[in-house]
Amino acid sequence: MSSLKEVINLQKRQSTRYTDLKQSILDKLTEKITHLAKHGEMRCVYTVPSYTFGAPVYNVVDITAFLYFKFKKEGVCAVILGNDKLFVSWDINDINGIKKRDKSDKNRKISPLKKTKDSILLNTSNLS
DSSP states (O other), X not given: OHHHHHHHHHHXXXXXXXXXXXXXXXXXXXXXXXHHHHTTOOEEEEEOOSOOTTSXXXXXXXXXXXXXXXXXXXXXXXXXXXXXXXXXXXXXXXXXXXXXXXXXXXXXXXXXXXXXXXXXXXXXGGGO
């Protein structure tokens, strides 16, 4: 019975380390954005590192998706460019352009972007 508790505690520690890693990468990207914004930049492309020394092994695609959903939730323009690349813009024109595009995609007459009967709803709330 105690070995089962040890396994559960190990899983909890691993989960905590992984959560801390995601937050650490988000903090580094936020620092980069703050630095760029102070120097007049309005957008950047961020490459998620394939590994972080001293951190647990992680899936780059998961980290990229985590960052994407975090920024989308904050109202920032974010576009996944690849498994490890994320375009981030805090330019109001880009943010409004994405909102306008999404609205027109949902309301177009031919092939509007909408949920179908056989579509699957993905719950991404745990990614943020």
